[in-house]
Every structure is written in structure tokens, then in C-alpha cells.
Amino acid sequence: MTEARIDWAADTSRLVDAATADRAWYRTVARELVAPGDRLAVDVGCGGAGMTLALARHMTCGRIVAIDAEPAIVEAARARVHTEWADPRIRIDVALVDIDDVDRIQETVGGHADLVWASAVVHHLGDQQRGIDTLAALLARDGRLALAEGGLPARHLPWDLGVGDPGLELRLHTAEDRWFVRMRAALPGGRPMPYGWDEALRRAGLDPATTVTTLSELPSPLAPPARRAVVNRLANRISRLRHTGLLTAADLQTWDRLLDPADPAWLGDRRDVFLLEARSVHVGRRG
Ligand SMILES: C[S@@+](CC[C@H](N)C(=O)[O-])C[C@H]1O[C@@H](n2cnc3c(N)ncnc32)[C@H](O)[C@@H]1O
Secondary structure, eight states, X not given: OOOOOOOTGGGHHHHHHHHHHXXXXXHHHHHHHOOTTOOEEEEETOTTTHHHHHHHHHOSSSEEEEEESOHHHHHHXXXXXXXXXXXXXXXXXXXXXXXXXXXXXXXXXXSOEEEEEEESOGGGSSSHHHHHHHHHTTXXXXXXXXXXXXXXXXXXXXXXXXXXXXXXXXXXXXXXXXXXXXXXXXXXXXXXXXXXXXXXXXXXXXXXXXEEEEEEEEOSSOOXXXXXXXXXXXXXXXXXXXXXXXXXXXXXXXXXXXXXXXXXXXXXXXXXXXXXXEEEEEEEEEO
16 A cells, blocks of 8 residues: 655646646636736646646736745746746745745735635644634735635546446546545544535635536547547546555456556547536635
């Protein structure tokens, strides 16, 4: 069994690919979140700068600060912004969200924010509630903290693939859930947060707090680039679980066939691969 620690630097290209593939979703969410007159937006744990770029497109004034703890990811995010939409209002810095040092992150951000966005970051902090409290402390009056967390895991495959046992994808979700438990258990200062994200926002003093969930759907047959993206995404997920003991040997063998371009069962050749995913964004406002 391997430890569920994440090597973020090794994840860089996956995060850039994901940010690129999710461009439309980021634009839709940014359009809803940005308010006229917003002057400072912060993308925390920016990964491939998906939201950073979307915020820049929707903000008519002000600036966007993106931070990430991993230098290799910051480099890649800067390169992506430079290639896609070099906007001088965007600054991307290496910075750690440290729940014991709110002042430092405030200093890096350089002011009180109208909007703080954190997607899939808070669940990597040992004490999630204190992480949310820390991010809430960055807000200006009327500022919003938006957390992209939860929703429903993506579905891509028919239940019976004709290869291996039916229900393969459901067993992958179960294995990922158990990996998540291990990942959280390995975090320093880990504390349970036995309530929902909107409640966590309210406990951070942000009221009202609401949740909006959007469905992303690409029905089959997928265009070749979308099918490639799905296959790559599944390959990344299997590679993360390969040595954890969380997938059975039989299921791993099936995945290896499905992900091997030389195998007749390769997913890249199937017309029934699809994308169906529900993503939740929880938004709390400072009164
Ligand atoms: C799962 S990725 C999400 C990236 C991006 N927000 C997205 O939704 O695609 C988590 C990101 O948070 C960064 N990260 C993890 N812990 C952090 C911390 N304490 N402070 C700042 N960034 C952190 C990682 O380097 C990584 O880029």
C-alpha cells in the first residue's frame, strides 16, 4: 500500500490539461460570480489557472491575484496565461495557504478581496474549517468566498462494457472515496469537518451561504479531442490508484486493456464514451 500523499509538481501537466478542458465551465461560473465593480479577485490554489483566466475575462476593472503553493504549477500557470490571454492585471505567485499565518497570505494578496475562489484546495488542508476561516478573513465587506467542492463524480462509461465485470466505473468511485479518506488521514493537523460546505461558510461568518450545482454533459459520441481528454483523465485516475491496493487485480487488468491503444477494447475507439458530471460551488458573503 502506498501513502496517499500528493506530489503536486508531478501533477502539473494534468492540472493544466484539466483547466484547458474545463474552460467553458470556468467561464460560466465566473460570469455568475463576478459583480460589477469588483476590484480584486483571488484564485487560491490556482492549478492550471482555469479560473484566473475566466475571472480576467469577466472583470471589467481591478486585478486578479492567483496563488499556489507549488512553484512548478505557478510556472505552468504563468506560461498558460502568457499564451492564452496575457492580461497585465493578472499576477501569479507562489504562496501557501497557512492557517496559522493569515497576515502573510493577506500581504501576498495585497488588499481585501471582493471575490476569493478556491477550487479543490480546502479539502487538502488538515483543518478545513480553519482554512475557510483564513480565506474568509481575506474578504472585503460584501466580498464573496466561493468554494468549488463536492458535487457528483464524473461518469464516462456504460455499466456493462463487455470487458471485465459490469459496474467497473462505480467500483472506481468507491476506490477513490477510500483513497480520499487515506489522503485526509495523512494530512498534518487533520480534523474532521462533519458538516457541509455551506454550513462551514456560515461558521466562518459568511451569511448568506448558498450552493449552486451545474451539470456538465457531453453525450456520446464524443468528438475525438473530448474522447482523448476522457481517456487521459481515466488513465490519470487509475495511475493514482494503481499501487494502493484499492482496486482489485481483475479490475486493474480490465482498466489496462481499456486504456491500451493497442488493445481492441481501447476506450479511445468506443463511440459510447460520454461525460456527465455535476459540480457544486458554495458561496458565502461577508455582511
Ligand atoms: C486539486 S488541485 C486544484 C487546482 C485548481 N484549483 C483546479 O480546481 O483545477 C489543488 C491545488 O492546490 C494547491 N495547494 C494545495 N495545498 C495548498 C496550500 N496549502 N496553499 C496553496 N496552494 C495549495 C496545489 O499545488 C494544487 O495546485
